[in-house]
Amino acid sequence: MENSRRPLLEVSGLSKSYPDFQLQDVRFQLPAGTIMGFLGRNGAGKSTTMKAIMDLVKRDDGDIRILGMSMPKEEVAVKEQVGYVGDTPLLNNAWTMERTLNFARHFYPNWDQDAVEQNLAYFDIPRDKKISELSKGMKVKASLILAMAHQPKLLLLDEPTSGLDPVVRTEVLELLLDFVQDESRGVLFSSHITSDVEKIADLVTVIDDGKIFISEDKESLLDRYRRIVIPGSGEKEAVDSPLLFNCQATMGGYVGYTNRFQQFQGEATGDWHSERLTLEELFVLLTGRKED
Amino acid sequence: MLIHISQTSSTPMYEQVISEIQRLIAMGYMEADEMLPSIRELSKELMTSGITIRRAYQELERTGFIYTRKGKGSFVAALSMERLAQWKMEQVREPLLESVLQAKKLNLKEEQFQDLIKRMWQEVDEQNETGRTQEGKNNGKQ
Numbered sequence: 001m002e003n004s005r006r007p008l009l010e011v012s013g014l015s016k017s018y019p020d021f022q023l024q025d026v027r028f029q030l031p032a033g034t035i036m037g038f039l040g041r042n043g044a045g046k047s048t049t050m051k052a053i054m055d056l057v058k059r060d061d062g063d064i065r066i067l068g069m070s071m072p073k074e075e076v077a078v079k080e081q082v083g084y085v086g087d088t089p090l091l092n093n094a095w096t097m098e099r100t101l102n103f104a105r106h107f108y109p110n111w112d113q114d115a116v117e118q119n120l121a122y123f124d125i126p127r128d129k130k131i132s133e134l135s136k137g138m139k140v141k142a143s144l145i146l147a148m149a150h151q152p153k154l155l156l157l158d159e160p161t162s163g164l165d166p167v168v169r170t171e172v173l174e175l176l177l178d179f180v181q182d183e184s185r186g187v188l189f190s191s192h193i194t195s196d197v198e199k200i201a202d203l204v205t206v207i208d209d210g211k212i213f214i215s216e217d218k219e220s221l222l223d224r225y226r227r228i229v230i231p232g233s234g235e236k237e238a239v240d241s242p243l244l245f246n247c248q249a250t251m252g253g254y255v256g257y258t259n260r261f262q263q264f265q266g267e268a269t270g271d272w273h274s275e276r277l278t279l280e281e282l283f284v285l286l287t288g289r290k291e292d
Numbered sequence: 293m294l295i296h297i298s299q300t301s302s303t304p305m306y307e308q309v310i311s312e313i314q315r316l317i318a319m320g321y322m323e324a325d326e327m328l329p330s331i332r333e334l335s336k337e338l339m340t341s342g343i344t345i346r347r348a349y350q351e352l353e354r355t356g357f358i359y360t361r362k363g364k365g366s367f368v369a370a371l372s373m374e375r376l377a378q379w380k381m382e383q384v385r386e387p388l389l390e391s392v393l394q395a396k397k398l399n400l401k402e403e404q405f406q407d408l409i410k411r412m413w414q415e416v417d418e419q420n421e422t423g424r425t426q427e428g429k430n431n432g433k434q
Contacts, residue, residue: 180332
C-alpha cells in the first residue's frame, strides 16, 4: 500500500537560469508522513527552489507535482493543500493577529478555527497586538499558525528556525513533529542549521551551487559515511583503498572519508578505525570548497 | 515511557533508543505484550525523527525484544531469563572490551587489570553504602 502511494511532492528536472546563478535539473520526492530537511549554504538555491515550487518564480523547465496535481496548471487546487512560509513572512505589520486571521480565513474552505485557537493559546500569541509589535519569534510562529490553518497536506517552510532563540526553535520543531502525526501530511523545510535537520528530518536533501547533491533517508545517509582514521605507525594498506576520498596525512597517521562504509569494512586491511559523522560534519565535507 | 536520551551524545540516536527500550524491558518496567507508543508518538516525545524511531523498532524486532502486529502496533515480546541474562552480559562486554584493549595497548598486566576491576567493584559498593546511610540519616532528621 505505502509504496504504491504517490509522493506528496515530486520535483523533477527543475531548472531556472539567472545571469549569475542557475538551478540545474533539481529533482527529489517527498513521501507522505515524512519531514524533509533541505540543506544548503547561503545562495545554494534553497529559496529559489521553494519559490519555483510555489510558482512565485517562473521556472524555465521541469515538472512539479503536489499530490499528483501539476503546478502551476492546477494552482488553485494545489494551494488548498499547501502551506507556505517564505523567507520574508507575508504579514501586514499594521494589522492585529485577529484581523489577519479574519481576513485569511475567507480564502480557504478548509479553515480549522479550533486548531488556530489551540495554537494561538499554546504559543501565547496575543490576538489584539499589531504584527509590528510582535517579536521575531512570535512573527514566525504566527506565520506558521496561518500556514497550517487551512489544514494543508504539505508544508513548505523556508528557513523557519533561522534567527530564533533555542527555546522558540524547539517549539517550532515540536510543532512540525506534531503536524506529521497525521501520516498523510509532510513537511519540506529548508535550513542551514544542520542540527535542526538532524533532529527531526526523516529525509535529507542537500543542494549546492544549484544542483542536488544528495536526497536520501537520514539514517542510511549517516550510516554510509564514515571518517576513517589510520594510524601511521603500523601498516597502512587501508590508505590505498579506492573507497577513500579526501585522504590526508595528519599527526600520527592518515584521515580519510568513505561514503560506502559497509563495503570498506569488508575490504579494508591493516590497522584502522572509523568514526560516525554528525550531519554538520557531513554537510561541510560535501559542500566545503575543495582545494585541488 | 521513561526514556532518557541525549541529543548531544556521540552515540547515534537510534542506538540510544534501542538500549533504553531494552533496558526498560530487561528491568521489568515494561511487561510482555505491553504496547509501545507509535513511531510518530515516540518521535514527538523524544524530539527525534520518525525514521530514527522506525529504525530502532526494526532493530528491536530483529533482536526479538518486540513484535509488530500489522495495523495494530508494536508490543513487548516475552523473553526468557536466559535471553535477558545474555543481553545484560552483552551490555557490559562491549565497554569492557574497550578497556581490555586499552590496557593491553599500555602494556598493563592481566592481574593489574583484574585487581582494578575488583577494587572498582568494592568502591562502588562502598559509595552506595554511604549514600544509603546518609539518605537514612536525612530521612531520620525529617
